[in-house]
Amino acid sequence: MSEPLLKLEGVHTHIGQYHILQGVDLVVPRGELTVLLGRNGAGKTTTLRTIMGLWPPSNGVITFDGQSIGGRATPDIARLGIGYVPESMGVFADLTVAENMRLAARLGAPDTARLDWIFGLFPALKRFWQLPAGLLSGGQKQMLSIARAIVEPKALILIDEPTKGIAPAIIEGMIAAFKELKRAETTILLVEQNFRFAASLGDSVAVMDDGRIVHRGTMQELAGDADLQTRLLGLSLAAHQ
Amino acid sequence: MATTTSRPASDDLPKTPRDLLPVFIAPIIALAALPLVGSPTTWVTLTVAALAMGMMIFVIASGLTLIFGLMDVLNFGHGAFIAIGAYMAMTVLAPLSGWVQSDALTLNLAALFLAVLAAMIGTGVLGWAFERVIVRPVYGQHLKQILITMGGLIVAEQLIHVVWGGDQKPMPLPGGLRGAITIGDFALEKFRLLAVAVGLTVFIAMQLVLNRTKVGLLIRAGVENREMVEALGYRIRQLFVGVFVVGSALAGLGGTMWALYRETLTAAIGGDVMVLVFIVIIIGGLGSVGGCFLGAILVALMANYTGYLVPKIAVASNILLMVAILMWRPQGLYPVARR
Numbered sequence: 283m284s285e286p287l288l289k290l291e292g293v294h295t296h297i298g299q300y301h302i303l304q305g306v307d308l309v310v311p312r313g314e315l316t317v318l319l320g321r322n323g324a325g326k327t328t329t330l331r332t333i334m335g336l337w338p339p340s341n342g343v344i345t346f347d348g349q350s351i352g353g354r355a356t357p358d359i360a361r362l363g364i365g366y367v368p369e370s371m372g373v374f375a376d377l378t379v380a381e382n383m384r385l386a387a388r389l390g391a392p393d394t395a396r397l398d399w400i401f402g403l404f405p406a407l408k409r410f411w412q413l414p415a416g417l418l419s420g421g422q423k424q425m426l427s428i429a430r431a432i433v434e435p436k437a438l439i440l441i442d443e444p445t446k447g448i449a450p451a452i453i454e455g456m457i458a459a460f461k462e463l464k465r466a467e468t469t470i471l472l473v474e475q476n477f478r479f480a481a482s483l484g485d486s487v488a489v490m491d492d493g494r495i496v497h498r499g500t501m502q503e504l505a506g507d508a509d510l511q512t513r514l515l516g517l518s519l520a521a522h523q
Numbered sequence: 524m525a526t527t528t529s530r531p532a533s534d535d536l537p538k539t540p541r542d543l544l545p546v547f548i549a550p551i552i553a554l555a556a557l558p559l560v561g562s563p564t565t566w567v568t569l570t571v572a573a574l575a576m577g578m579m580i581f582v583i584a585s586g587l588t589l590i591f592g593l594m595d596v597l598n599f600g601h602g603a604f605i606a607i608g609a610y611m612a613m614t615v616l617a618p619l620s621g622w623v624q625s626d627a628l629t630l631n632l633a634a635l636f637l638a639v640l641a642a643m644i645g646t647g648v649l650g651w652a653f654e655r656v657i658v659r660p661v662y663g664q665h666l667k668q669i670l671i672t673m674g675g676l677i678v679a680e681q682l683i684h685v686v687w688g689g690d691q692k693p694m695p696l697p698g699g700l701r702g703a704i705t706i707g708d709f710a711l712e713k714f715r716l717l718a719v720a721v722g723l724t725v726f727i728a729m730q731l732v733l734n735r736t737k738v739g740l741l742i743r744a745g746v747e748n749r750e751m752v753e754a755l756g757y758r759i760r761q762l763f764v765g766v767f768v769v770g771s772a773l774a775g776l777g778g779t780m781w782a783l784y785r786e787t788l789t790a791a792i793g794g795d796v797m798v799l800v801f802i803v804i805i806i807g808g809l810g811s812v813g814g815c816f817l818g819a820i821l822v823a824l825m826a827n828y829t830g831y832l833v834p835k836i837a838v839a840s841n842i843l844l845m846v847a848i849l850m851w852r853p854q855g856l857y858p859v860a861r862r
Contacts, residue, residue, distance in 0.1 A: 334754055360756035372751035374744040376859065385740050388756045430755070 285348065287312045287438055287469050288333070293342030293352070295325075295332045302328045304493035305342070310438065313467040315460070317480040317501060319515060320490035326473040327369055329490070330440045333471075334366050335359045347437060361388075365431030369442040369473075371423045375416030379407055379426055382415050386430035393434075400429045403459040421452035428459070438469045445476045457482055477515065481505040489514045545856040549820050556828040567709045569827045575715035577823030578722020579784060583777030584800045584807075584815050585729060586770020592746035592810020592859055594763045596658055597665055600672035601774055601800070602793025603653075603679030604646040608775025609782035609792055610687050611645040612638035613694055623697045631697030635783075642775040650771025654764055676794065683790040692788040718780055725773065726816050733812060742766060746810040746859050799826070802841050806848045808855030817856055821848075 288310035295303035303325050310316045318326050331337045333344060335356040344352040351359050360366065374382055383392050401408040404425035410418060415426055424444055431439050445453050453476070460483050463470065474480040480487070484501035497504075497514050504510055553570055560566040587601045615638040616623055622634035657675045661667040696714055703710035733739035741762055745752045749759050774793075781796060782788045803822050807814030822841050829840040848856060 336750060336754070355758075356750075356753040357756050357758045360754055366754045368751065368754070372748055372754070374747050374751070376743060376747055377740065381740050384737070385744055385752075385757075386755055 284312055286310055287347060288471065289343075289345040290329070290333070291343045291345075293329075293332060293344060294340045295328055295337050296340045297328070297337060302493055303332060303339070306490075306493070307495055308488055309498075310469060310471050311486065312469055314485040315464055315470040315472060315483050317484035317487045318471060318473045318490060319475075319477070319480060319487060321516065322475075324490040325493040326490055327442055328493075330366070330368075330442050330471070330473060333359075333440060334364065363435075363437035365436040365439040367424075367427045367431050367439065367441040367444065369446065371427040373415040373418070373423045373426050373430075376414060378412050378414055379418070380411050382426055382430055383407075383433050386433045389434060396433065396435075400433065403462055404429055404455075421448045424448055424452075424456070425459075428456075432463065432468070436468065438471065439463075440471050440473075442473045443475060444472075445474065445479050453479060477511070542857070545814075545817055545852075549817065549824060552821065552824050552828070556824075556832075559832055560828070564708050564710075565831070567711075569831055570824070571711050571715050571719075573823040573827035574820065575712075575718035575722075575784070575823075576827065577820040578719050578725075579777050579780045580796070580799055580803055580823060581722050581816050581819035582725050582780065583774050583796065584803045584819060585725065585812055586766070586773040587800060588804040588807065588810055588812065588815045589742065589746065589766050590763075590770050591804065593742060593749065593759070593766055594662065595665070596662070597668045598658065598672050599669055599797070600653060600657065600675035600679070601770075602797040603676045604650060604771045604774035605778035605781065605793035605796060606683060606790055607649060607679060607793075608642035608646040608778035609694070609788050610683055610692075610790075611775070612642040612779040613692060613782070613788055614687075615641045616694075623695070626698050628699035631699040634697060635700075639776055639779050642779045643772040646775030646778075647768045647772035650768045650774075651764065653771070654767040658767070680790040680794070687790075689790065694782040694786055694788045696783055696786060714783065718784065721776075721780060725776075726812075729812050738762070738765075798838075799841065802845050806845050806855055808852075808858040810859040811855065811857040814855055814857035 286309040288308075290306050290308040293303055293306040293308075294301070306325070306329055308318075308329070318329065320326050328337060332339050333346075333351075335351070335354055335358075339352045342352065343350060346359075346362060346364065349362075351362065374385070377385070383397070387393075406418075406422050407425055407429055410422065415423065418426065428441065428444065431441070444456060448456070457479065460470070460472075464483070472480065472483070481501060481504075487497075487499060487501045487504050488495050489497040489504075491514075497510075504514075556569075557563070557566050560569060583601075583605055587598060590596055590598055590601075616634060619634040619637065622630040625631065653675060657671055658668070661671055700714045700717060703712045704716070705711075731739075733743055741752060741757055741759075745759050745762060752759050778793065782792060785792075799822055803818040804815055805818075806821065807816070807818030821844060825840050825844050826837055830837040833840075852858070
């Protein structure tokens, strides 16, 4: 088995006086979509922000593609080929969709063929290309946020709750887009609360509670075990169908 | 291959809202002042003086509003760059007195250009040092920023006393810029027209940079959400240093223009104008260059009309203007999206 693309070993993060991550051990295999599940406040968002260097780890080791990235500045981590889609989406509301994409293409003008591929995933972005991003709906902003993360080829994409507050019809489109990303063998670490969405996409899964990983395995195994779902997440997929 | 960057024609696309309401405040204030002033000639003189004053305040304030917008830095030391810029310009103009006193406009402008260039380079370099030594250790700590940048302003003023002396200095206008151009009954002072031209040039240049260049996009994006700019791989600290240096250089330019406008110079010139500068960036919307431009015109119109009509409330009138605007739009006239 090849070395995982991303590995967290005993990672702790403090925010002020609060001890949020309490020894997180996580692996993200290459070319797979790993889902990070857990209740509100379990530490999922903090895990992604710690990987991105937005909150520095107070202890532990974060290894990306064989090199330690713990404690590095956020721009340096992003330049290694890590895309980030925050929970807040982080679109620049005063900038047009085109300007948002132009900024995301750090190495030069956005590649035309890649833009066409992105427009295939998210047709609304082409339609609203010259519109300020602040005027987009929540779902369209989420599409823009994801599109920004993939406008240049990335080794890893971190995505934080993309379905939060998004209409079901748009979620279906998002599932199709993520499947397309998976076909392109993009490695993704997805934080999600929508278990149906997560189960339809995930290859492997990790479940967090109280700042620790409490379960690791395949998504197939978790999706097929209602008792395990109930024990880990307080719900079962069957109850949501 | 399909063209991907053109928007398809469609009638049902959401329209970009154009918020022009604040733009109408300036003509409303000007027209409201006309019957109070009485004489159209005086009104034109006051209005042109206000536009000139507004442009100078805008030049000074534009850098400060971006400095705040980009890094949440409250730089009360901005006044130091205004004063030092003006003193540097005065120092350059002194040996060029022949050019300054000449009636040839080209020589006057050449002397002014050299003085402004020296002021901008000097204050730009000073701004770079100020950011490294004074501002950088207190990122994210507003109270310490206020205290240390105020301290920096005081130290700068005392250094001016040491280098140039504590007495009031004359800063005469070049001969060719004295007097007025007469159009019918209206007399338009030449220097005021120059100040308007300089202010408009700076505004247009800033708009072009902010809207047409990648650095400009980064500044606009950074003002809105600097964390996300960093997550895209850009080192925003370097960008901020650049903005700080340009903002300081613009303060040096504005300080030179302001001193020439007043024709005298003291070490306190920066502190005096900073009250108006802060009102401008607050009512414009922190981080907004367009709001800063409009705010500067409003403040200057108010100061000039009330200064003529009711001199005792000239300063208070701008405080009242600020209160009225903030009651209408608590984030300022053109708030930046996230703020």
